[in-house]
Amino acid sequence: MERLQQFLVTFSWLLPFIIFCVLWDIVWKLIGMWKAGRNNEPIWFICIALFNTLGILPIIYILMDKKKSESKASES
16 A cells, blocks of 8 residues: 555656646547548548547648648639
C-alpha cells in the first residue's frame, strides 16, 4: 500500500497530462472529421476517425485543406 501511495505522489502530474492529451485529441479529431465530411473526403474521414495520433493527423489534413482552399481562391 505504501508503494502505491509513493507512486501516486511521484506521478501526480500524469493524470492531468493524460486528460489534457485526450481532450486535445478529441478537439482536433472532431474539427478534422467535420472538415473532411464537408469536403466529401471519406478516406480522410475514416483515417482521422480510426487513428489516435494526438491530433497530428487532423492538423495535417486541416493545413493541407487550407492550402487547397487558398489555391482555389487565387485561381478565381
